[in-house]
Amino acid sequence: MNLYKYVSDAINATLGTPVNLEVPRNRDFGDFSTNAAMVMAKSAGKSPRELASEIATKLANLPFVADTSIAGPGFINIKLKDDFLIAPEKYNIVTPKSESFVVDLDYGSYNIGKALHIGHLRTTVVGDTFNRIARALGHKTKSYNHMGDWGRPMGLIIAWILEYGMPKNADDINVIYPASSARAKEDKAWLERAQKITVDLQNGNPEYLKIYNEFAPMSLAQISDILVRLNILPFDENKGERLVAEYVPAVQKILEEKQLLVSDAGAVIIPVKQETDTAPMPPVLWRSSTGAQTYAAADLAAIYYRTTTDKPNDIIYFTDNRQNLHFTQVFRAAKMAGMDSANLQHIGFGTITGADGKPFKTRDGDVPSLHQMVDMVADSVRARATESGKELSDKTIEIIALAALKFNDLMHDVKSDYVFDVDSVTQFEGRTGPYILYTAVRLNAVVKKAKDMHVLANTDIKTLQSEERNLLLRAMDFERVLENAFAQRATDMIANYTYDLCQLINTFYHNCPILRDDVPENVRAGRLHIVQIARATLLMAIDLMGLIVPDEM
Numbered sequence: 405m406n407l408y409k410y411v412s413d414a415i416n417a418t419l420g421t422p423v424n425l426e427v428p429r430n431r432d433f434g435d436f437s438t439n440a441a442m443v444m445a446k447s448a449g450k451s452p453r454e455l456a457s458e459i460a461t462k463l464a465n466l467p468f469v470a471d472t473s474i475a476g477p478g479f480i481n482i483k484l485k486d487d488f489l490i491a492p493e494k495y496n497i498v499t500p501k502s503e504s505f506v507v508d509l510d511y512g513s514y515n516i517g518k519a520l521h522i523g524h525l526r527t528t529v530v531g532d533t534f535n536r537i538a539r540a541l542g543h544k545t546k547s548y549n550h551m552g553d554w555g556r557p558m559g560l561i562i563a564w565i566l567e568y569g570m571p572k573n574a575d576d577i578n579v580i581y582p583a584s585s586a587r588a589k590e591d592k593a594w595l596e597r598a599q600k601i602t603v604d605l606q607n608g609n610p611e612y613l614k615i616y617n618e619f620a621p622m623s624l625a626q627i628s629d630i631l632v633r634l635n636i637l638p639f640d641e642n643k644g645e646r647l648v649a650e651y652v653p654a655v656q657k658i659l660e661e662k663q664l665l666v667s668d669a670g671a672v673i674i675p676v677k678q679e680t681d682t683a684p685m686p687p688v689l690w691r692s693s694t695g696a697q698t699y700a701a702a703d704l705a706a707i708y709y710r711t712t713t714d715k716p717n718d719i720i721y722f723t724d725n726r727q728n729l730h731f732t733q734v735f736r737a738a739k740m741a742g743m744d745s746a747n748l749q750h751i752g753f754g755t756i757t758g759a760d761g762k763p764f765k766t767r768d769g770d771v772p773s774l775h776q777m778v779d780m781v782a783d784s785v786r787a788r789a790t791e792s793g794k795e796l797s798d799k800t801i802e803i804i805a806l807a808a809l810k811f812n813d814l815m816h817d818v819k820s821d822y823v824f825d826v827d828s829v830t831q832f833e834g835r836t837g838p839y840i841l842y843t844a845v846r847l848n849a850v851v852k853k854a855k856d857m858h859v860l861a862n863t864d865i866k867t868l869q870s871e872e873r874n875l876l877l878r879a880m881d882f883e884r885v886l887e888n889a890f891a892q893r894a895t896d897m898i899a900n901y902t903y904d905l906c907q908l909i910n911t912f913y914h915n916c917p918i919l920r921d922d923v924p925e926n927v928r929a930g931r932l933h934i935v936q937i938a939r940a941t942l943l944m945a946i947d948l949m950g951l952i953v954p955d956e957m
């Protein structure tokens with residue numbers, strides 16, 4: 405439920421004009437406040453305090469308002485009724501929008517023949533959560549894994565396979581590209597051969613295509629393994645550089661018609677520099693001098709495909725911020741070509757670093773794969789559990805590890821770098837995934853116990869304690885947080901909201917006994933109702949972050 409909107413709409417309707425509604429930091433005097441009287445006093449020809457008192461009287465008549473008061477030069481504080489907070493006429497955690505957007509999401513976008521590594525964590529986790537949030541709000545999303553499978557890396561892989569044969573087992577898939585690419589650095593002929601293979605592959609060489617067709621599914625299967633392990637929703641389309649190649653000619657035609665293509669030393673480019681640019685703005689490379697389809701051409705072809713088939717309102721790309729320039733260039737070219745019916749937006753991430761501020765490496769100095777990341781976090785969870793004498797199953801440890809890793813990733817503003825420290829993300833207290841899960845497990849246990857004791861929830865409780873009010877108020881803010889997270893493309897909002905909610909849940913839990921013998925029946929039933937609302941909200945938030953609640957902790 406979006407309580408803020410509910411209250412705001414009612415106030416605006418009563419006053420016949422939209423006014424500012426604020427949530428005061430200190431809620432002792434009111435749950436909401438407005439400066440409406442101060443804003444409207446002049447045109448009403450009244451003093452702010454005089455007008456405030458008139459407005460306050462009107463607002464006090466709203467069915468959900470307990471009382472209003474005036475503070476300072478004319479602020480109006482509004483306190484909501486307890487019986488409304490516990491039982492508003494209807495309570496949906498989230499009501500899907502009737503007017504929804506169509507949103508294409510480009511995240512993950514892995515490269516063929518390369519194991520997923522730490523550099524793919526944020527695009528994967530943030531992209532997946534963003535997708536889930538958008539869907540929960542009722543938007544129609546399509547998630548794209550824009551595979552990097554049609555450029556030079558593929559040429560290097562084919563060159564290697566031609567010489568040494570197809571990989572015999574899954575483990576060998578991801579060693580080919582690094583080996584071949586290392587060789588290309590030393591051996592010019594090898595590089596040229598790979599470049600030639602790339603172009604021939606793109607032009608339909610049957611032998612190379614056969615290798616591609618055999619190799620690509622094996623690589624995709626490996627990618628899918630780690631995505632399943634990370635509890636990431638399957639992509640709607642694994643449509644990348646190869647599969648959009650068929651739209652390159654259509655885009656080429658548009659670019660020619662608009663006279664946007666320029667030959668440049670054997671290559672074909674699209675100049676995108678504008679007079680107002682202060683930073684360097686190189687042209688888009690449309691076709692490389694070897695004759696190969698470029699990274700940018702695949703992106704323009706993908707935009708062509710998406711805008712003509714999905715007709716999205718937005719196309720949002722989640723990658724690290726080293727691609728900022730690439731997307732600026734591509735978006736400009738798309739606009740010049742008139743292929744900008746969708747709002748094109750790139751969200752560029754910061755880097756995950758070690759304590760030294762440099763990109764995070766394993767103890768051996770390697771870039772960790774995502775499997776290694778989960779293993780590392782799981783080891784830390786296991787050690788912690790052993791230390792505190794807890795016996796947790798491997799399955800539970802894995803679930804907690806995932807939460808630790810993913811929640812930590814989500815709680816940081818995507819644009820900034822963050823320091824990754826295994827031992828701090830697995831703490832059971834503080835702003836961590838395990839703390840969130842622990843709170844959910846606790847609520848699950850209360851609900852189960854209440855069921856065993858045949859306690860039923862109801863809303864007959866008439867007055868609320870501050871811990872109860874605060875928890876309900878925050879739970880009723882969930883939908884607004886989701887809307888803001890969607891609008892601002894800020895998944896950290898949901899992670900940090902969830903942490904706040906958990907803190908309020910635990911404060912409530914410690915101060916408001918539920919099933920204890922001495923609790924009056926109506927209070928117990930009311931508290932159980934509050935638990936149910938808090939739990940439903942928390943479980944939904946957890947699900948939107950792609951986390952799983954274990955059976956025990």
Ligand code: ARG
Pocket residue numbers: 510512513514515550551552703721723
């Ligand atoms: N495959 C690219 C890489 O790993 C990322 C692709 C991002 N998405 C896109 N449409 N360009 O660098």
